[in-house]
Amino acid sequence: MSETKRLKIGEGKISGYLSIFLAIVSLGFVICAYFPDVFTTKDFRDIYNPQIVKWSILAVLILSFIFAFTSLILSKKKRYGFISTIIIAATILLGSALPEGTGIQDKAFTIGLDWLLIDVLVSAIVFIPIELFLPKRSNQSKFHSEWRTDLVYFIVSHLFIQMIGVIVQFPAMTMFKNIGLEGFQNTIQSIPFLPQLFVALLVSDLFQYTAHYVFHKVPYLWRFHAVHHSTKNLDWLAGSRTHFFDLVVVRAMSFIPIYVCGFDSSVFFTYIVIVSFQAVLAHANTRINFGFLKYVFVTPQYHHWHHSDDPKAYDKNFAIHFPFIDMIFGTYYPMGNDWPEGTGLGDVKYPKGFARQFVYPFVKNPQEHHNLKDPSER
Structure with a gap:
């Protein structure tokens, strides 16, 4: 559990943090408007309405x-x-000086600042x-x-969405x-919308299940997937903690079908x-009771057991x-109404910080939380 003191309603800190966060998001959108050919995702440009924005x-x-x-x-x-007031003032000043009718030059790769801002704003509002x-x-x-590390993962995966997309689509x-x-x-395509969805x-879940299973069972691949399991504080942001290699391979597998x-x-x-x-909901720190739906769709309780540091839940869900x-x-964990007491890699010590976690799987083999050295033993 975290050693950081939990924020309390009425102290002014929550509203202060929210104010700064929203001000930064607004400033980011204005920057996107100034440099759309650099900071906006090409696939999204056609759906933007200037007035709505x-x-x-x-x-x-x-x-x-x-x-x-x-x-x-x-x-x-x-x-x-x-x-927050200073950032708001800067945003208003820059926004009032926006040029009219500037053209957009298509570039081979762009930085997906718009996707980052939209996703973090919507996710924050909901979760x-x-x-x-x-x-x-x-x-x-x-x-x-661990929140700063998870935030870096969130930012990096969104800013480079176009590059990741190209790499993911290449095999298929x-x-x-x-x-x-x-x-x-x-x-x-002739199948009605809901059955087709x-x-x-x-089919995507079947392919992702296979890739996910393999990353758990093959020791060398587990090195990379262990990054995702290293967090001890599951919340809506923690789902973004995925090594780049893991992210690309699993998404490529799910894109094939x-x-x-x-x-x-x-x-x-x-x-x-x-x-x-x-993906965000499954990692969220919420006690919402989904009732019988937890047997129909993956819920936080279901996926938290996948992250459990309890040996009886290893390689499940x-x-x-x-x-x-x-x-x-045969990989379902019968959770009933119970939740795992803890998550993470147990006693395994994993490096902290985005840069160290990126390099670590290439050079070292973390002690597997399964306590099994050979895939054939599982």
């Missing part, structure tokens, strides 16, 4: 100001409100209140000892391009939204979307 930035700024004012009233330390008012581990602070496009899939893909989630089947664009985008949301996949393959 403008009013959205204004709404975020107003919220930031409200939180800053609240912090100034409640907090004995006024620095949070003042810092911070949930974890604040309905936490499973009530003594776990939002600013625990290389192996299955021009092999006469048009008829099969037309058949898939279920097929997309199912998506590419081969050629799902309708509406199904594909809905699939992306569901995958992004469920691999599925990303559907628990019945683990039930079929």
